[in-house]
Amino acid sequence: MTTAQGPLFSVKGLTKNFGGIRAVDSFSFDVGEGSITGIIGPNGAGKTTVFNLVTGIYRPTAGTMLFRGEEIGGNRPDSIVRKGIARTFQNIRLFNRRSCLENVLTPLLQREKCSFIGAMLGTPGARRIEKELYGKALDLLSDLGLGKYASYQANTLPYGLQRKLEIARALATDPTLLLLDEPAAGMNPEETRSLANMIAEVRKKFHVTILLIEHHMDLVMNICSPIVVMNFGTLLAKGTPDEVRENPEVVAAYLGKGKRDNERAAG
Amino acid sequence: MDYILSIVVLACINMIAVLGLSIFTGFTGLFSFGHAAFVAVGAYTSAILTYYYSVSFPIALIAGAAAAGLVSLVIGIPTLRAKLRSDYFAIAILGFGEALRVLLENFEITNGARGLPGIDSFTTLPIVLVCLAGGVLIARNFLRSRWGAACIAIREDPIAAEMAGVRLFQTRLLSLVVSAVYCGLSGGLLAHFLSFIQPVMFTLLQSTQLLAAVIAGGMGSISGPLIASFVFIALPEALRVAQMWRLVAYGLLLVLIMVYRPQGLMGYSELSSLFRKKTGEQGGQQR
Ligand SMILES: Nc1ncnc2c1ncn2[C@@H]1O[C@H](COP(=O)(O)OP(=O)(O)O)[C@@H](O)[C@H]1O
Ligand SMILES: [Mg+2]
Numbered sequence: 001m002t003t004a005q006g007p008l009f010s011v012k013g014l015t016k017n018f019g020g021i022r023a024v025d026s027f028s029f030d031v032g033e034g035s036i037t038g039i040i041g042p043n044g045a046g047k048t049t050v051f052n053l054v055t056g057i058y059r060p061t062a063g064t065m066l067f068r069g070e071e072i073g074g075n076r077p078d079s080i081v082r083k084g085i086a087r088t089f090q091n092i093r094l095f096n097r098r099s100c101l102e103n104v105l106t107p108l109l110q111r112e113k114c115s116f117i118g119a120m121l122g123t124p125g126a127r128r129i130e131k132e133l134y135g136k137a138l139d140l141l142s143d144l145g146l147g148k149y150a151s152y153q154a155n156t157l158p159y160g161l162q163r164k165l166e167i168a169r170a171l172a173t174d175p176t177l178l179l180l181d182e183p184a185a186g187m188n189p190e191e192t193r194s195l196a197n198m199i200a201e202v203r204k205k206f207h208v209t210i211l212l213i214e215h216h217m218d219l220v221m222n223i224c225s226p227i228v229v230m231n232f233g234t235l236l237a238k239g240t241p242d243e244v245r246e247n248p249e250v251v252a253a254y255l256g257k258g259k260r261d262n263e264r265a266a267g
Numbered sequence: 268m269d270y271i272l273s274i275v276v277l278a279c280i281n282m283i284a285v286l287g288l289s290i291f292t293g294f295t296g297l298f299s300f301g302h303a304a305f306v307a308v309g310a311y312t313s314a315i316l317t318y319y320y321s322v323s324f325p326i327a328l329i330a331g332a333a334a335a336g337l338v339s340l341v342i343g344i345p346t347l348r349a350k351l352r353s354d355y356f357a358i359a360i361l362g363f364g365e366a367l368r369v370l371l372e373n374f375e376i377t378n379g380a381r382g383l384p385g386i387d388s389f390t391t392l393p394i395v396l397v398c399l400a401g402g403v404l405i406a407r408n409f410l411r412s413r414w415g416a417a418c419i420a421i422r423e424d425p426i427a428a429e430m431a432g433v434r435l436f437q438t439r440l441l442s443l444v445v446s447a448v449y450c451g452l453s454g455g456l457l458a459h460f461l462s463f464i465q466p467v468m469f470t471l472l473q474s475t476q477l478l479a480a481v482i483a484g485g486m487g488s489i490s491g492p493l494i495a496s497f498v499f500i501a502l503p504e505a506l507r508v509a510q511m512w513r514l515v516a517y518g519l520l521l522v523l524i525m526v527y528r529p530q531g532l533m534g535y536s537e538l539s540s541l542f543r544k545k546t547g548e549q550g551g552q553q554r
Contacts, residue, residue: 057426077429087430095423097487097535106420109413110432119412120405130411173432 006069008033008209009054009085009177014063016049016233023049025233026063031177036203036210038224040217040244042253046233047213048090051179055087056080067177081107086175088166090182090213096155100146100165103154104137107172137172143205144168144198159186164198171206178208184216192216196223221245229253272392273460278500279395280456283402285480285496286489287449290406292478293486294415295442296422297347300474301360304367305335305447307469309454311377314386314464319376324389328455335451336444343443348436356443364474371466382465383458390460398456402449406489409445418442419487450477483524484532491533495524 007030016024024046031037039047052058054065056077065073072080095103112129119126141147144164149157154165163183170178183199184192196219203210214220220227221241229236229250237247244250288302313331316322322330342363346356372380409415417438420428429435458464480499484492503517524532 055430057429076435077426078432078434081430081432089427093424093427093430095420095427097423098419102416102419106416106428106433107431109416112413114413116412116414119414120408122404122408126408126412169431173430 007031008068009211010066011050011054012064012066014050014053014065015061016046016053016058017061023233024053024060027230027233027235029228029235029238031209031211033209034203035226036199036212036224038220038227039211039213039230040215040220040227041230041236045230047230048181049233050230051087051181051213054080054179055085081173081175084174084176085179086170086173086177087179088163088170088181088183090185092159092162092166094154094162094165094169096153098154099151100141100154100157100168101134101137101150103165103169104140104172105133107169108133108137111174140168140172141165144171144202160191160195163187163195167198167202171202171208175206175208178202178206178210180210180212180214182213182215184214184219187216189218192219195219199223274501274504276390276392276395276460277457277504278497279392279399280390280453280460281477281480281500282493282496283395283399283456284450284453284477285484285492286399286402286406287446287453288477289481289484289489289492290409290418290449291442291446292481293484293488293492294410294422295418295439296486297439297442298354298357298478299360299446300357300471300478301342301364302446302450302477303469303471303473304360304364305339305450306454306457306473307367307371307466308335308338308447309451310458310464310469311371311383311454312451313455314383314458315376317389317459318383318386324387324459327459328452331455331458332448332451335454336448339443339447340440343440347439347443361471364469364471368466368469371469377466380466382463382467384463386458386462386464388459388462390456395456395460398452402452403489403493406449410489414438414441422487479521482531483521485528485530485534485536487535488531488533488537490538491531491536494538495532 009031012028014024014027015022027050039050041047049058053060056075060073063073064071067083067085072083095106112133114126114129138147138150141150144167146161146164146168149161154162157165167180167183184195187195199210200223202208212224225240226238227241227244228238229244231253236253237244237250284302284306288299291297291299309331312334313327316327316330317324342360346359349355371377377383417428417433420431420433421435421438425435476499480496481492484495499517
């Protein structure tokens with residue numbers, strides 16, 4: 001029951017308190033189907049907390065979250081995944097001691113309906129499903145340029161590839177909405193550019209809507225529209241990249257501060 | 268010869284229980300200081316069935332394993348719910364194991380602390396070997412299945428596992444039940460090998476020895492804990508001549524393993540993959 005009109009995902013009045021701190025404060029935004037929506041904001045603005053609320057890792061203090069017109073607030077993470085929301089983590093969370101293939105295979109297996117007894121006894125039917133999913137996992141890895149690392153243990157990959165592997169694992173849950181938390185963190189400008197291309201390709205190939213948190217301004221400005229700006233847990237501005245870039249409040253809160261930080265770091 | 272045979276049988280029986288605990292601890296990442304309780308449930312259930320009710324041995328074994336699985340639900344359902352706090356379970360099962368022992372010491376049907384003598388000795392080496400081989404095969408299939416993959420995902424990162432579609436509580440509970448069923452089977456075989464069981468045979472010490480075999484053998488490995496389990500049973504028996512040094516040797520062995528191989532004998536790998544790695548292949552996974 002997708003809503004023909006109205007956004008794919010809509011957040012209203014989202015609030016989260018941690019003891020005395022209000023990390024997210026009456027935050028509202030929409031994600032249109034097929035868009036690559038960006039969330040930017042200074043460190044500690046509450047961006048990651050929003051992702052944790054959306055994916056059910058935290059329970060909201062207040063607010064509603066409608067995904068395809070259905071309230072998802074209060075659901076467990078695994079059921080939110082099954083509804084079609086997948087994510088990656090700012091601090092990479094892979095199944096470290098498993099191979100890349102197994103990382104992707106795990107969510108594929110969870111979607112499969114198979115008989116417990118059959119699987120325990122290793123019946124031909126169970127084996128066939130297993131083989132099929134192996135093939136699917138390998139295809140997914142290849143799609144993200146990780147084909148030749150299939151048998152590598154996940155934590156032996158360089159960070160850039162680990163982030164790609166996280167995206168592959170998220171895609172293996174067959175999401176409608178993909179949340180990426182700082183996917184370019186720790187990447188150099190060239191890697192960031194190639195990641196931007198990859199994200200655009202992923203959107204097309206897998207028909208996913210993307211909501212992306214990012215610090216790299218070039219990445220956000222190049223591939224995201226609209227952009228939502230967060231500061232101190234609240235919505236500061238939203239609009240197209242150009243609108244956001246020219247918004248004086250945004251410049252003061254984020255870009256300006258960023259510039260000062262850069263200058264300090266450079267000097 | 269008989270003596271060696273009985274050591275081998277006892278070691279194999281122990282390996283079955285260790286195999287179960289390995290699924291729970293080595294592959295799901297949850298710790299237990301009470302799995303001897305499930306061995307006890309299997310032992311007493313099957314022994315009571317053959318002793319008082321003349322139930323056939325295979326049925327009694329299955330019933331013992333099933334009873335252990337059911338009992339594990341009683342302890343698992345309330346304690347494994349806590350989302351990211353897996354230590355509730357470790358503490359709860361500690362108390363549970365001791366409480367069960369007290370119960371066994373006070374029931375009439377278990378003949379109390381004196382123990383249950385005169386159980387038919389149905390367990391033979393071939394039977395034990397078949398059970399062990401079947402157990403290894405099923406464990407391997409389990410770990411390759413969606414349920415095993417879910418267990419390992421939880422061990423690696425519970426939050427990432429949930430975001431991969433894993434049901435945290437159900438998967439942990441399933442892992443517990445599977446491990447308890449293995450322990451229950453091991454208990455049934457034990458009762459019908461020794462012909463005599465007593466509550467004091469299933470204490471914290473036994474639970475700790477099971478856990479020691481899993482950790483010394485290596486987390487995330489089937490073959491490692493099996494080797495460790497065999498060594499831990501066979502070595503002290505072989506050293507029985509030097510009575511007082513047995514426990515010292517056992518302790519020393521544990522310390523040496525932990526110092527020189529903190530990941531255990533075979534941490535996160537299998538015997539079979541050792542041979543594969545020699546051919547220069549990366550990791551253990553083959554297409
Ligand atoms: N689990 C938590 N407990 C307490 N405070 C938290 C928790 N998670 C986040 N916070 C606080 O919420 C605020 C927003 O954090 P976060 O969402 O990580 O910011 P961002 O991702 O925008 O950098 C910070 O002040 C942070 O310290
Ligand atoms: Mg963050």
